Amino acid sequence: MEYYVHIGFEVHIRLATKTKMFCSCSTEEGEPNTHICPVCLGYPGALPVPNKEAFKYAIKMAKALNGKINKTVIFARKNYFYPDLPKGYQITQHEPPLMEDGYLVLAESGKKIRIIRLHVEEDAAKTLYDSETGRQGENAFLMVDYNRSGVPLAEIVSYPDIHDPDEGVEYLKTLQALARYLGVSEANMEKGEMRADVNISVSTAPDKLGTKVEIKNMNSFKAIHDALEYEIQRQIHALETGETIYQETRMWDEASGKTLVMRRKETSDDYRYFPEPDIPPFELEQEVIDIEPEFDDLHKLYKEVNSWNIDEKKVGFIVYSPEIYKALKYLIEKGVPPKFAVSMYLDEIKGQLEKSGLSLEDRHKDWVVYLHKLISDGKIDNSIAKKIIRKAISQNKEPKEIYEAEFSGPSISEEDIRKTIRDILAKNPDIVQKYKDGKKSVFGFLMGQCMKAFGGKVPAATVKKLLGEELERV
Amino acid sequence: MTIKELRKRFISGELTPLEYMEELLETIRQKERKINAFTHLEKTDTLLKEAELWTEKYKSGEELPPLAGIPVAIKDNIAVKDMPLTCASKILQEFTSPYDATAVRKLKEAGAIIIGKTNLDEFAMGSTTEFSIFGPTHNPVDLERVPGGSSGGSAASVAAGMVPVALGSDTGGSVRQPASFTDTVGIKPSYGMVSRYGLVAFASSLDQIGVLAKNVEDASLIIRVIAGKDKYDATSRELSVKNIFDAFETIDGVKIGVWKELDNHPAEDGVMKVWDDAIMKASKEFQMIPVSLPDIASGIASYYLIAPAEASANLARYDGVRYAWRVLDASTYKEMVKRTRTIGFGKEVKRRIMIGTFALSAGYQDAFYKKAVAMRYRIMQNFEEAFKQVDVILVPTSPKLPWKIGQKMSPSEVYKADLYTIPVNLAGLPAVSIPAGYVDNLPVGIQVIGKYGEDEKVWAVADKLMGLWR
Numbered sequence A: 001m002e003y004y005v006h007i008g009f010e011v012h013i014r015l016a017t018k019t020k021m022f023c024s025c026s027t028e029e030g031e032p033n034t035h036i037c038p039v040c041l042g043y044p045g046a047l048p049v050p051n052k053e054a055f056k057y058a059i060k061m062a063k064a065l066n067g068k069i070n071k072t073v074i075f076a077r078k079n080y081f082y083p084d085l086p087k088g089y090q091i092t093q094h095e096p097p098l099m100e101d102g103y104l105v106l107a108e109s110g111k112k113i114r115i116i117r118l119h120v121e122e123d124a125a126k127t128l129y130d131s132e133t134g135r136q137g138e139n140a141f142l143m144v145d146y147n148r149s150g151v152p153l154a155e156i157v158s159y160p161d162i163h164d165p166d167e168g169v170e171y172l173k174t175l176q177a178l179a180r181y182l183g184v185s186e187a188n189m190e191k192g193e194m195r196a197d198v199n200i201s202v203s204t205a206p207d208k209l210g211t212k213v214e215i216k217n218m219n220s221f222k223a224i225h226d227a228l229e230y231e232i233q234r235q236i237h238a239l240e241t242g243e244t245i246y247q248e249t250r251m252w253d254e255a256s257g258k259t260l261v262m263r264r265k266e267t268s269d270d271y272r273y274f275p276e277p278d279i280p281p282f283e284l285e286q287e288v289i290d291i292e293p294e295f296d297d298l299h300k301l302y303k304e305v306n307s308w309n310i311d312e313k314k315v316g317f318i319v320y321s322p323e324i325y326k327a328l329k330y331l332i333e334k335g336v337p338p339k340f341a342v343s344m345y346l347d348e349i350k351g352q353l354e355k356s357g358l359s360l361e362d363r364h365k366d367w368v369v370y371l372h373k374l375i376s377d378g379k380i381d382n383s384i385a386k387k388i389i390r391k392a393i394s395q396n397k398e399p400k401e402i403y404e405a406e407f408s409g410p411s412i413s414e415e416d417i418r419k420t421i422r423d424i425l426a427k428n429p430d431i432v433q434k435y436k437d438g439k440k441s442v443f444g445f446l447m448g449q450c451m452k453a454f455g456g457k458v459p460a461a462t463v464k465k466l467l468g469e470e471l472e473r474v
Numbered sequence B: 001m002t003i004k005e006l007r008k009r010f011i012s013g014e015l016t017p018l019e020y021m022e023e024l025l026e027t028i029r030q031k032e033r034k035i036n037a038f039t040h041l042e043k044t045d046t047l048l049k050e051a052e053l054w055t056e057k058y059k060s061g062e063e064l065p066p067l068a069g070i071p072v073a074i075k076d077n078i079a080v081k082d083m084p085l086t087c088a089s090k091i092l093q094e095f096t097s098p099y100d101a102t103a104v105r106k107l108k109e110a111g112a113i114i115i116g117k118t119n120l121d122e123f124a125m126g127s128t129t130e131f132s133i134f135g136p137t138h139n140p141v142d143l144e145r146v147p148g149g150s151s152g153g154s155a156a157s158v159a160a161g162m163v164p165v166a167l168g169s170d171t172g173g174s175v176r177q178p179a180s181f182t183d184t185v186g187i188k189p190s191y192g193m194v195s196r197y198g199l200v201a202f203a204s205s206l207d208q209i210g211v212l213a214k215n216v217e218d219a220s221l222i223i224r225v226i227a228g229k230d231k232y233d234a235t236s237r238e239l240s241v242k243n244i245f246d247a248f249e250t251i252d253g254v255k256i257g258v259w260k261e262l263d264n265h266p267a268e269d270g271v272m273k274v275w276d277d278a279i280m281k282a283s284k285e286f287q288m289i290p291v292s293l294p295d296i297a298s299g300i301a302s303y304y305l306i307a308p309a310e311a312s313a314n315l316a317r318y319d320g321v322r323y324a325w326r327v328l329d330a331s332t333y334k335e336m337v338k339r340t341r342t343i344g345f346g347k348e349v350k351r352r353i354m355i356g357t358f359a360l361s362a363g364y365q366d367a368f369y370k371k372a373v374a375m376r377y378r379i380m381q382n383f384e385e386a387f388k389q390v391d392v393i394l395v396p397t398s399p400k401l402p403w404k405i406g407q408k409m410s411p412s413e414v415y416k417a418d419l420y421t422i423p424v425n426l427a428g429l430p431a432v433s434i435p436a437g438y439v440d441n442l443p444v445g446i447q448v449i450g451k452y453g454e455d456e457k458v459w460a461v462a463d464k465l466m467g468l469w470r
Helices: A053-064 A165-182 A219-243 A298-306 A312-321 A320-331 A340-357 A363-375 A382-392 A399-408 A414-427 A427-436 A440-455 A460-473 B003-012 B016-034 B044-060 B103-109 B152-159 B176-182 B216-226 B260-265 B267-283 B297-317 B332-344 B347-360 B366-386 B411-416 B424-425 B454-469
Strands: A004-014 A075-079 A087-093 A101-103 A112-122 A125-126 A141-145 A152-158 A194-203 A212-216 A248-253 A258-264 B038-041 B071-077 B113-118 B165-170 B185-188 B207-211 B254-261 B287-291 B392-396 B431-439 B442-450
Touching: A004 A165, A053 A101, A053 A152, A075 A440, A075 B297, A087 B392, A101 A165, A165 A194, A165 A219, A165 A298, A165 A320, A194 A219, A212 A219, A219 A248, A219 A258, A248 B424, A298 A312, A312 A320, A312 A340, A320 A340, A320 A363, A340 A363, A340 A382, A363 A382, A382 A399, A399 B332, A414 A427, A414 A440, A414 A460, A427 A440, A440 A460, B003 B016, B003 B044, B003 B216, B003 B260, B016 B038, B016 B044, B016 B071, B016 B113, B038 B152, B038 B216, B044 B113, B071 B152, B103 B113, B103 B165, B103 B216, B113 B152, B152 B165, B152 B176, B152 B207, B165 B185, B176 B207, B176 B431, B176 B442, B185 B216, B185 B454, B207 B216, B216 B332, B216 B431, B216 B454, B254 B260, B260 B297, B267 B287, B267 B392, B267 B431, B267 B442, B267 B454, B297 B347, B297 B366, B297 B411, B297 B424, B347 B366, B392 B454, B431 B454, B442 B454
Parallel strands: A212 A248, B071 B113, B071 B165, B254 B287, B254 B392
Antiparallel strands: A004 A152, A004 A194, A075 A087, A087 A112, A101 A112, A112 A152, A125 A141, A194 A212, A248 A258, B038 B113, B165 B207, B185 B207, B185 B431, B392 B442, B431 B442
8 A cells, every 4th residue: 555645734934133023122042030020021001012123023924925915914823822822812814915825936856835824923932840940740841931822923835745754854944954054033043933733644645645643743854754664654654553633732752752742632722813903903014025035935045055965965065054155155156166165165164163162153164264275375285384384273373373373484596405315215225226116106205204304395296206206306 | 270370380380290290199098098199109208208309499489391390190001110001900919010101201200109000990991990900999089980991090089189281091991081081081092193102002093192180281281291203112103292381272263173973872861961951051152063074973893893903912011021020830831821811811802812813813804804994084074075074073973971880781881882983993083072061960071083193282272162161
């Protein structure tokens, strides 16, 4: 029997505004319950006033998802009780959403995933469970941090166009990278800036959807991948053994590596949506409508990076990392060969920084430009460039300082180099004889002797060339 | 004594804010036990100290803000920083507001002294001020009768002379009907004129802060102080009002509409007699034109779906999680919320939450909530049509005279008593209830209703009519 998997996502992305959606509290992280006010606590008499800045971010995402933009904003109340929902309702765009009928092109495969809608809404507060509050047993409480309450979100709902866990992760990575390229959100899953709920069904016919199961509580790409793998197998097993698959919400349990039933839905939820009477409908301002996103298709980027002829495994990583992509692009435009740029910037600089617990900064791009210039001028070689990087990082200096102090010296004339080489050859007559007899492998030994004598101040390529010539003359 | 006169005396030194405050506190001492207008009174020491401070400032002769030293009472569903904000409900009985409502902030900035919080029907749902955890408020006109509601405490405090002016709130008549019942003036401004920030929401699209006073001038000058667009209320608007102490606009040639269909929905006999007399007196001064408002009687059906629907969401925040009172011995979140709300809300509040929840439910929303909204638009159109012919429209304030406290009435009977006031809220219009006469010593009020944003004109006409009818 063949099984067909349909996966759809509801993704929440935190919009990078400085203040909350309906009050002027900061969206920054902070000690629990420090960025709060009567409005985001749902105090009696407090009223929401929309933060129109949020739409400047949301519109970029909406346009990059290629759908129809609705200029009229109508907020609605979505009613339900939950400890982290201070007003007993969430203020959200219900009908119409900011964008409808869009699509996202996956970065690597180029596949189109259809998007049902994107809408703007407020986040709920954050519930802290026993493990996070440190309270146990008798003292156990559910604690709520309202710093997150009212933070603006864009919710993006896809059609169930995704057919396996890899594709699911590719969808999310593409969406995340898009948000970052657009400057809409940092979209860090670990920080909860991007959260994904998934709908999944397995059926025995390609054009038929199975019973829809929702999975929540996945906080990383790996968790989502694992949860999807598990759930697909669970549902296939159920179909094979004739067990009922219930329409329900399941929770991913990281510890056991299983999805567990959270609640079963006999009927669909009734949120009793109605227009938010505290916020009159309004039209988006022209300056918001006119905002055009600077990136729209990550697949194009993928093809571009692929054409750099670099290690294939690094292409995805670069495309999904806007800062790195932008830096490499800058280097290539400066005439640095892609392979060199990737090896120095990504492997050396980023690698070494991470070992020291540091991260990339803007100035590091220019390190690569500088080192590339030295190499082009024949002043150093790759291995010296790497040495310079290491020293610059460990000594917290600029490569220029390191180079000038340790590797440039008074430049050695070609004649002096030849002289030194000739001295070495004179000291090793038997080795030179072996070379003359056709044992070319001893070249390496001689090369090593020379390099040692120059103390790294003469590029290997130069030494190699001159040593070859001197050997011929002997 | 009007506020203008008070201020004049404060400036001349004929009367000091301290002496005036002492007078009011004496009146409160004598009457409050029988009337029960207040849910909270500021400490006497604090009030006297504040009044003394203003007294000193008046003596110094410096320029003082317009309401310097004028005491004001605030309905207990409007936030005053560091005072209780109970909405007369068990669920908020332990709640103290950490902030000022915008209207209160403006009053304080104008120099007013907040004397205390006044009684109301729980969450402003009612028209008698009987349904309060603080017990019923008694009508100063006749202590055995209700003062109307839900701003009954504010109306009674003004009627009894305990305070010159008081803020109320009007969702379906809650300022105007108590004004009518207590022989006072009640202004309900155009929707959006006064910020709702800090007014505990009952039905957000209908709620408006209003004022109760002894005369139109006092009530209107308070509105002039608290009006204006507020960055904390997205529904607030900048509607034109005069400077606080300016005279009313001239009303020469104003055409007054008289609601034609009143005969199909008449008030009780005594009220109709006062009404007929009043119209006759008015017709000697004004051009009176009968106008048709054919659908406004359907306002009750529309209102009693829209208001509960909005209330069902507005009152969802009282779940016991964040503030005020909750049951302490529940073992789960769900049980805590359920029992807190079951015990914390009174019967009428729960009735409306149930009606509203039902009206919004999937499968019923089209038949109830959406139909009610459609009817609301029709009522708006009724008024728009009528205002093509006239500047203001007269309608009685209440079909009933103030009834006895404890009188048994079914909910629908009580709801029907809001027949004349509700359409004004549905259409968002400005209105004033003014005393028009008496039946067996019981007061009868009549409403002057105006075009949206023409509050000043309504007040000017109301002031003139009140002069004719008194």
